[in-house]
Structures are given as structure tokens and as C-alpha cells.
Amino acid sequence: MTACERLSDRIPDVARGRERWTAEESAHLAACADCRAEWDLVTAAIRVGAGAPDPRDPSAMTDAVLWRLAEARRSRRSRRSWGLGIAAAAAVLGVIWAGRQSQENTRQPAQVEIALPELEPLETAELDSLLETMDAPQVGTSALDEPSLDDLDAHELEQVLGTLEG
Amino acid sequence: MPDLPGDSELVEAYLGGDEASAAELVRRHSAAVGRFLYSSGAPADDVDDLVQESLFRAFRALGGWRRTASFRSWLFTIAGNLLRDEFRRRKGRQVIPLDDRDYSDRTDPAGELAASEVEERVRQGIASLPRLQREVFLLRAQEGAGYEDIAAALGTTPGAARVHYHHAVKRLKELVR
Numbered sequence: 001m002t003a004c005e006r007l008s009d010r011i012p013d014v015a016r017g018r019e020r021w022t023a024e025e026s027a028h029l030a031a032c033a034d035c036r037a038e039w040d041l042v043t044a045a046i047r048v049g050a051g052a053p054d055p056r057d058p059s060a061m062t063d064a065v066l067w068r069l070a071e072a073r074r075s076r077r078s079r080r081s082w083g084l085g086i087a088a089a090a091a092v093l094g095v096i097w098a099g100r101q102s103q104e105n106t107r108q109p110a111q112v113e114i115a116l117p118e119l120e121p122l123e124t125a126e127l128d129s130l131l132e133t134m135d136a137p138q139v140g141t142s143a144l145d146e147p148s149l150d151d152l153d154a155h156e157l158e159q160v161l162g163t164l165e166g
Numbered sequence: 167m168p169d170l171p172g173d174s175e176l177v178e179a180y181l182g183g184d185e186a187s188a189a190e191l192v193r194r195h196s197a198a199v200g201r202f203l204y205s206s207g208a209p210a211d212d213v214d215d216l217v218q219e220s221l222f223r224a225f226r227a228l229g230g231w232r233r234t235a236s237f238r239s240w241l242f243t244i245a246g247n248l249l250r251d252e253f254r255r256r257k258g259r260q261v262i263p264l265d266d267r268d269y270s271d272r273t274d275p276a277g278e279l280a281a282s283e284v285e286e287r288v289r290q291g292i293a294s295l296p297r298l299q300r301e302v303f304l305l306r307a308q309e310g311a312g313y314e315d316i317a318a319a320l321g322t323t324p325g326a327a328r329v330h331y332h333h334a335v336k337r338l339k340e341l342v343r
Contacts, residue, residue, distance in 0.1 A: 008332070012310050037339050042307045044288040044342070045205065049308045051285065052204035053213050058193040065192060065221045066185055072226065 003028050007035050015042045173237035177228055192221060195238050202242050202304055206249055207293030216252070220245040232318070239311055239319030246301050284342065291341035295334055302327050303334035 007028060013019040021029065029035050055061065119127060152160065171179070171187075173194070179187035200217045208216050224231075224244050231240050292300055301320060305311040306327075313324035313331075320327065 008335070012307050015307070016310050018310060037343075038335055040284075041288065041335060041338050041342060044284050045292065045303070045307045045338075047281075048205045048285050048289045048292070049201035049304075052197075052201045053210045055196045055200045055217055056214050058196055059189060061196050061218060061221070062185075062189040062192040064218055065225060066188060068218075068222050069225055 004032060004035055007032075008038055011035075011039055011042050015039065015046055174233055177231065177237065180225070181228060188225065191237070195241055196221065198238055198309060199241055199245050201308060203245055203249060205289060205292055205304055205308065206246070206300060207289070208249060208252075212252075216245070216248060220248050223248065235319035236311065236315050238309065239305055239315050242301060242305060242309075243319050246297060250297065287342050288338065291338045294341070295337060298322070299330045299334035299337070302330040303338070306331050 007025055010019060010021075010025070014021055029039060056064075119130075122130065171190075173191065176187040176191050180191070196217050199220050200213050203216045203220070204210065204213050220241065224241050227244070231237065292303065295303065298320060302316055305316045305319070306313075311319075313327045316322075316327045317324045322330075
């Protein structure tokens with residue numbers, strides 16, 4: 001280890017007043033520009049730290065930190081109880097859903113009943129006849145209403161004709 | 167006079183529910199964390215809040231403190247992480263203000279101004295160092311921490327910490343010259 005390296009290792013402690021230079025080290029420092037530059041740098045860095053704004057009163061700082069820690073714990077507990085609540089609700093829903101699934105698997109195929117009160121007065125024969133016509137739709141007709149030009153009023157008709165004529 | 171409890175004992179006591187131990191830890195280390203943050207480029211107005219945030223994070227993560235590093239060095243790594251987050255949050259804008267020192271009210275305006283300018287250049291130089299170099303330099307130069315302690319806190323080896331320190335010194339000498 002060179003004299004400069006040895007001095008470099010001791011600069012922070014001497015600069016902070018923990019140790020003192022020996023006569024030999026003082027002589028080296030006086031003669032070595034590089035070590036002096038390092039000394040100036042470290043002492044300037046210490047002054048920079050000393051120029052930091054004064055921290056808040058430690059008891060106020062402690063109160064603030066402890067309050068935030070308590071808040072964080074409360075928030076974590078609250079989140080945990082919410083999580084447990086949601087998990088419990090999900091479990092209950094799961095059980096209900098599973099129960100329904102098993103019921104539906106054992107049930108007969110569903111039958112849909114649609115009330116058509118207007119058909120109730122019809123006799124059985126009339127009903128059969130009507131159902132036959134519904135089972136076999138006429139060729140060229142659709143169950144959906146097709147739009148017709150007859151449905152349009154005069155103004156709408158003019159608009160359509162206008163688009164056809166360009 | 168009884169020996170003062172060490173940081174490790176205070177941490178154990180706090181974890182056991184003794185809030186007075188937390189107060190003692192804050193009293194011991196808050197100023198050093200403030201020095202570290204300010205020297206690393208934190209704006210003066212933000213230092214107090216950043217110290218509080220660093221301590222809050224540290225107390226929440228006390229289980230993560232391995233006793234191989236000193237409590238203070240470990241605190242500095244947390245403060246360093248916080249500063250990095252803050253820098254990212256500001257989307258890379260320089261955290262350090264160019265002229266936030268009050269140069270007035272000095273007894274020797276010319277001499278003090280020159281000293282202040284050097285300090286400001288040093289501060290900006292420190293802020294511009296790569297993170298490991300900056301943290302090693304501040305732990306060593308300002309706090310007088312040994313390389314073993316620094317290495318344990320920063321997750322490196324004492325030899326590597328020494329190299330980082332010397333690189334930081336070399337770079338700062340160039341920046342400040």
C-alpha cells in the first residue's frame with residue numbers, strides 16, 4: 001500500500017475529528033497535491049452534509065412515523081378482513097352454484113310454457129288446424145315483416161326515390 | 167451510568183412493542199439520513215418528508231435488516247432506494263436545484279461564497295455519481311463507515327466497496343476541479 005493509499009484510508013476519520021495526522025502524514029499531505037485534493041473533497045463533502053436542513057424535532061418525527069405505521073397496520077387489517085369476507089362470500093356462492101348444478105343435472109329437460117290467452121277459446125280441432133299452418137310456412141313468405149314501399153309516407157318515399165335517382 | 171442499548175437491542179425492543187425504542191432510533195439516525203439525502207441531491211425543502219418516508223419504510227421492513235450491516239448503513243440503502251423512486255417519479259428530472267443555497271447573511275461574503283460554490287459543486291457532483299459510488303462515498307466520507315459495514319449494507323464485498331470509493335473520489339476531483 002502506497003503512502004497516498006494509506007492517507008486516503010485515514011482521511012475520513014481525520015476529517016471528522018476522530019483521529020489526528022501523524023507528523024509523517026502531515027508532511028506527506030503538505031507535499032502531495034493529489035492527497036490534498038482528496039482531503040479538500042472529503043472535508044467539503046462533510047460540510048455539505050452539515051449544511052443539510054435541520055431535521056424535525058425527533059419526537060415529532062417519531063410520532064409521525066409511528067402514526068403512519070399504525071395507519072398502515074389498520075389498513076392492512078381492514079384489507080385482510082375484506083379479503084376474508086369476499087372469500088367467504090365466494091365460497092357460499094360456490095356452494096349454492098354447485099348445488100344448483102347438481103339439481104339441474106337430475107332434473108328433466110326444461111319445458112317452456114308460454115301463455116297465449118288468445119288461443120284459449122279455440123276448440124281442439126281449430127287449434128290443430130292453426131298449428132298446422134304454423135308448422136308449414138308458405139313458400140316465398142317470411143316470418144319477419146318485409147319492409148314495403150307502401151309503408152312509407154310521402155316524404156320518406158321522396159327520399160328513397162331521390163337516392164335511387166342519384 | 168448504564169451502557170446505552172445498541173441499535174439491535176432497540177430494534178428488538180420495538181418489535182416487542184416498545185415504542186420508546188423507536189423514538190431512540192429516530193433520535194439517533196434521522197439527522198444522518200437527512201445529511202445523506204441532502205448530499206445525494208434531495209431538495210432542501212423535501213428532506214424532512216424524505217427522512218420521514220425513509221424511517222417509515224425502514225420500520226415496516228425491520229425484519230429485512232440483517233445485522234451484518236449497521237442499522238445506519240441499512241437505513242441509507244432504504245433512503246437511497248427512496249431517492250431513486252423519487253427521481254423516477256419525477257421522470258428523470260434533475261432532483262437537485264441549481265441554486266437553492268442562501269448566499270446572503272455571511273460574515274465574509276467573498277470567502278464564504280467561494281466555499282459555498284465548492285460545496286455546491288461537490289453536492290452536485292455527488293448527486294451525479296452512479297448510485298453505488300455515491301452511497302459508498304457518503305457512507306465512508308460523511309459517516310466514517312468502514313468498508314466491511316458498507317459492503318454488508320450494499321450487498322457487495324469490502325474490496326469492491328473500496329474500489330467504488332476510489333472511483334467516486336477520482337470522479338469528484340475531476341468534477342470539482
